Amino acid sequence: MTDATDLPIGEMLADQLQRLLARAVDAKRLTAIEEGAPITELWQEIEALGVTLALASNDIGADLGWQNCLPMLRTLGWHGAPVPLAESLLASQVLAAAGMDIPAGALAVSHVAFTLDGDNCVSGSDGLVSWLPHCSHLVGVAVRNKQKFLFVVSTTDLPSQPVDSFARIPAAAITLQAQAVAQCAPVAESTDLLASMALLRAAVISGILDRILSLTIEYANTRQQFGRPIGKFQAIQHHVAELAMQSAAAQAGVIFGCQQMDVGNSVSGAAIAKVRASVAATAAASAAHQVFGAIGVTEEHELQLLTRRLWQWRGEAGSDHFWAETLGREVIAAGSHNLWPRITDAQLRA
């Protein structure tokens, strides 16, 4: 095993998180969390690692940037993302950037557009906020007179309804009607929680795909039929290759997205990452289930814990269809002569 001190900071954090999650999270724990078990203890352990402020800027957090946080996000995905770490990373980043206080506890994020009135009360609704029941506060963006404000509301008195989802992560629909905020502050027009959440979901998907690939290889090498491991059959090898291709493309897509985010080209980088990872999620879930056969769709098998999360996160924060349409409209409107330059200029330089 690599000595953690030799690793770049991002890998080091991921390594610490990996040790914790490998010890604390298994299929039983994930299922219990899906059924509503508290995450408080696990969350406190994660907070104690100091990773929740990794994205937040210098004087408050580590300001590591997206590329450095990516290994950690993929690790989170590998373990089925049992806590709202992605959301809390983003919430802390935007709160720190706006000079606001970062509340204690896990934080939920809503990426829909709310409105803010003259008394600093927010209104609006979001049909799906993952993890809300386990979070102390919700962070979102509201608009007043064309100015964007970041706001924090306590979840204690938040009007919410539980929502069922593929991932079965505790989630809620919220409807805010002139809800008093705990804090709010003006933020730059470029603050885009939807794009950031899209990239976070894409990064977590990429980690889930790594895990599914690993489980599938192991299963194909051990499950015997017709007197040999099923991995000896070309038909199975081709499914595994498809899965591998998709995990590779998702990885490259999220690396690109994080690099783009770090140089300020947030929306198009996040869009590309989310499209590619979500497309990969669909294809990979299908290939993996085909290799595992009937056992993979049983509740007792861990594959379904991962594939249900793929179906969840490919759809959250803008699906592949949503982002592909957004990108497609831009690309078509820009005209054919701008297509190739757009591809070669995609790597914005810092």
Place this chain on the structure above:
Amino acid sequence: MLSSPFHFPSYHVPPETEGLREEVREFLAEMSSHWSGWDIGHSWTGFNREFSREVGKRGWIGMAWSKAYGGHERSVVERYVVVEEMLAAGAPVGAHWVADRQSGPLILRHGNEAQKQTLLPRIARGEAAFCIGLSEPDSGSDLASLRARAEKVSDGWLLNGRKIWTTYARECDFMIGLFRSSGSPEQKQKGLSQFLIDLTVPGIEINPIRDLTGESHFNEIVFDNVLLPEDSLVGEEGNGWAQVNAELAYERSGPDRYLSSYPLLPAAIDALNENTMDRLSARAVGLAFTDITVLREMSLSILNQLGEGKTPLQEAAVTKLLGTELEQDMPELVRSLLDCSPSIDPHHTLSHMQGYLTQSVPSFSLRGGTNEIMRGIIARGLGLR
């Protein structure tokens, strides 16, 4: 233990290459005025010696090779910039493509001094066209079963056998061919050697094979007691399989593995802009744009890893598979966007290009290792056996 079998660290094309990119764009804008849609559809299989000489004049062939051999001592990423610009424009690079991508680097690495002195400067001027002799009538995907023999004789090597599916063999000056110099076909990868073959020497018969587009890119080549000089051997005797494989990460990860049908996309965007655009069309274009962007990232990452002395063969294999699927799907994407007529109109660039590419894309997932062979390579690399 947590890990991915693949590594795609991001690599940025240095901003200093932008001037070069502009030069290439200007050159291509000038040269492309006479290219038909059918020509553009040929991409790197468009053979035009005059064009290759023009490219050579500008120092864009053998870019990374030593000046001592007619090269230009520029970086591999500068070469990448030139090549991706050429492919995006559908330039007819076929007369120098194989030599610049594969044969030249092979000679540079394994060739003897005389081969380097005489051939590399000619290649760099765009004046020596190369083809590759690998497949045989009985050895396609199972390449290692090849039978064509090279027999050591007192005054050199005597070649006998057949090669097939060799692109532009009739138009080319030289072939790099893989022959069995010892042992039997049952010994597979053992005993194979690479030879440099002047295609004008006696005993070589080249028969064109017409394909479904009505053109004859492929050839069958019969070697009947062809006597090659002793120094025609490239590299070590018996090391041919390893030498061929060492080039694969380059061959399988370049922009030619995902841009072969790229020019259809801007042409389709023009057509979409003439009509009202619907949501599904926007989605499909956005998806293709995403795929190309990500494949380019993967391809550049591999280029950089190769430069660092790594051998990302698995990464190259997945990139080739994803890339060929994308370029193979492109005519179908255009058909879904525009519901093209099955007529081929030479006066309409998109129709002409679509006409050629619809018929030629089946070979995209065959050349350079079929998709099935690639999937097998990936699966074995992942530990399935």
